[in-house]
Amino acid sequence: EYRLVTCAPKPGQRLQRLEEDQDGTFLLKDQDDGRCLSALSGNVLGLSECTPQQRWRLRTQGGASQVQHVLSANCIDAGSEHKPILYPCHTGHVNQPQKFSFIANPGWIQNPITWGDNGRRRTFETCLDRLPTQQQNIAVLDCADTRSSGVRWELLNAFVPLERQLWDAADKPPPDTPVLGGDKAPP
Structure with a gap:
């Protein structure tokens, strides 16, 4: 049974697109198990021959x-409680719960990042996972202690927001240009 969890290049999330036909249909084979993503009874996603x-x-x-x-x-x-299901396809406008794409490398079926309420509500991308691992607690520790214990981080799914890209690309005024609205001194 599949869950929607944080995307990671790990067993349980790695599917391979195989036997693509001229009509655009294909199989999604689990790279670690050898079986294929399947529709099980009750509109549940699972693996079968x-x-x-x-x-x-x-x-x-x-x-x-x-x-x-x-x-x-x-x-x-996406269903509810991070338990994906099969459901009649949205037509016309596709709502977020059915926005999924196939990311060939590493083989994810991914529900993309989204936001709402003028950016105050953000939902990060999630992927189908048949072997979800228990979430790890994190804590802020001294850097030297952390390094000596062998902790290492890997950056996944990093991107620069469009707003930052636009800011970086925009022409900036010279340092001696007066600020907008007058000088910096308070009234």
Whole structure:
């Protein structure tokens, strides 16, 4: 049974797109298990033998991508409680729970990052995972102690927000230019 968790290059999240047909359908084979992503009874996602009944396709509507199980014609949906399901595909406007794409390397089925409420509410990308690991607690510690204990970090899914890219690319006034609205002295 799959869950939606933080994306990581680990067993349980690595699927391989195989046997692509001219109609754009394909199998999604688990790189570690050898079975394929499948529609199980009750609209549950799981693994089973790779058969023609377990073919998938990518649908694109209005710039959004959905992952559709061909035989059932249902799409992967985030569901609730981070437990993805198969659900009738949204048509017209695709809502966030069904926005999924296939990231070939490392093989993720990913629900993308999104935001709302003028940026006050952010939802980070999540991926299908059949072997979720227990979340680790983190703490702020002295850097020297942390280094000596062998802790290392790997940066994943890093990006520069568009606002920062625009700021960095914008022409800046010379340092001696007066500030907007007058001098810096308080009234």
